[in-house]
Amino acid sequence: MTDTSTPHHVAIVMDGNGRWASKRFLPRIAGHKQGVDSLKRCARACEARGIKVLTVFAFSSENWQRPQEEVSGLMDLFALALGREVPQLKADGVQLRFIGERQRLSNRVLRGIAQAEAATAANQQLVLNVCFNYGGRWDIVQAAARVAAQGLAMTEQHLNQRMALAHVPDPDLVIRTGGEQRISNFLLWQSAYSEFFFSDKLWPDFDETELDLAIQTYALRDRRFGRVSDLVDGASTPDESN
Secondary structure (H helix, E strand, O other): OOOOOOOOEEEEEOOOHHHHHHHOOOOHHHHHHHHHHHHHHHHHHHHHOOOOEEEEEEEEHHHHHOOHHHHHHHHHHHHHHHHHHHHHHHHOOEEEEEEOOOOOOOHHHHHHHHHHHHHHOOOOOEEEEEEEEEOHHHHHHHHHHHHHHOOOOOOHHHHHOOOOOOOOOOOOEEEEOOOOOOOOOOOOOOOOOOEEEEOOOOHHHOOHHHHHHHHHHHHOOOOOOOEOOHHHHOOOOEOOOO
16 A cells, blocks of 8 residues: 655745844855755655655746845855765765756856756656746746647646656645745646645754654645545545535
8 A cells, every 4th residue: 555644745945044044144145055954954854754756946937036146146056056965965866857947047057957967867766856947837838838839739738748847746745934825936737736834944944853744744634636535435526616
């Protein structure tokens, strides 16, 4: 019997880096650096708990609107993290995939992405999707454009096959840190039937204990996918009325 108490795919909106830094009277980039360490801890914790796919929202298509100094710092940090962290991720069996629109990224960042994906392509312990310059609306539009360019009918199946995360199942659990309770243009298509967990912890403070709480909460959910609950009457008749 398949264990449904542990999610196969966890997706995280890593919110709160800037506020973490501001609370400590530090520049916002210091919070983003702490956020990288939190991501490393989270990836190890997911791997230890049997989670097979972790998808994180690292930089949204809307984040270009932030102050130029912060955007430049994030790009530098991303490039540095790629060079520094990939060898250990490779040794840990993590497969890195970068999801998002790449035209606005620098050659330095693009080289780092290509090298990281190539170095970890054979790994199967954990798939780590890093959504960078990503937006859920962009994802749907690019999939629709590919369907149209190939002269195919605009069906759910054709769109699904061309989404940026078509290589993994849809997320079972979506976590957002930082106390906000919104999706912020993240995985709009893929999270149609995901369970959500909102944490008040700022992302640099997110730890194994909070991850376990999210998983425990997930395990208590009755995932019906439009059917009547088996817990109520044993039925599985489609019913979208509730």
